[in-house]
Amino acid sequence: MKQTVKLFAQAKDLAGSESIEIQTEEQTTVARFRELLSEQYPSLQAIVPHLLIAIDMNYVSDDFLINPESEIACFPPVSGG
Amino acid sequence: MQTTESLLTYNFRSAQQTLLFKPYLPFRIYFKMNQENKKDITEITHDKIDYQQLTEDIRSNQAGAAILFLGTVREFTKGQQTTALDYEAYPEMAIAQMKELIKQAREKWPVIHAGIIHRLGHLELGEISVAVAISTPHRGDSFEAGQFLIDQLKIHVPVWKKENWSDGTTEWVHPTGEDTVPTK
Structure with missing residues (x-):
């Protein structure tokens, strides 16, 4: 299935868009999502290991299972303040 | 009558x-x-931060201490000269994370009122990018809780800054290292 992913900061610049579509599988974990992201968006490959993944506005670990209805966002470590 | x-x-x-x-x-x-009457103030704004209003908003007769922290755009970082900073955010999540941090502060310290305001957009040298204000019955707790809020904001709240260096180049600031990873 296709899921929309929000991108911010350097991730947005590298992909050239603030929102991308990614083809996910059934039972996609965050770890698998990182692999899919690298495959489908080579421009993000270099930073994928460092990206933070937020699901429904919460930080999640790599074994977290992504719900097809969830809001996904990817971004580098934050630098506010 | x-x-x-x-x-x-x-x-x-x-x-x-x-x-x-x-x-x-x-x-x-x-x-x-x-x-x-306990106030949790959280805001993401493109306007100048009204820190005087924020300070008034967190003052209370129940709090013997009120402190205000301001983060401002600094000219030099490790010898490199900044002319301006550009801030962007994932606003809905930034607000949710700010509220969560205030909730955690309330679990650790007797917080009366707390407020966090972050500014976005193009900020010149000396402009205020973030304000954290907090009131507690005694001063020790205000300093500790205030430090907690700004330190945790820098790890958890999805806001990013882009440096505009004096040589005309720009660069996203993306910290690396274990202490930059949010708690899951």
Whole structure:
């Protein structure tokens, strides 16, 4: 299935868009999502290991299972303040 | 004719008379008001931060201490000269994370009011990018809770800054290292 992913900061610049579509599988974990992201968006490959993944506005670990209805966002470590 | 004031006094007394444990009544009213009056202020804005208003908003008769922290655009970072910073955010999540941090601060310290405001957009040298304000009954807790809020904001709240260096180049600031990873 296709899921929309929000991108911010350097991730947005590298992909050239603030929102991308990614083809996910059934039972996609965050770890698998990182692999899919690298495959489908080579421009993000270099930073994928460092990206933070937020699901429904919460930080999640790599074994977290992504719900097809969830809001996904990817971004580098934050630098506010 | 009864005035409003005497009517209220009369009702209050009769209510007290119906209770078995009279001494607890005023305490319970106070506690309830206390809970309702605690303010959590969170904001993401493109406008200049009104830190004077924020400071007034977190002051309280119940707090013997109120502190304000301001983050401002600094000219030099490790010898490199900044001319301006550009901030962007994932606004909905930034607000949610700010509220979560204030909730955590309330679990650790007796916070009366707390406020976090972050500015976005193009900020020149010396401009205020973030304000954290907090009030507690005693000063030690205000300093500790305030430090907690700004330190955790820099790890958890999804806001990013882009450096505009004096040589005309720009660069996203993306910290690396273990202490930059949010708690899951």
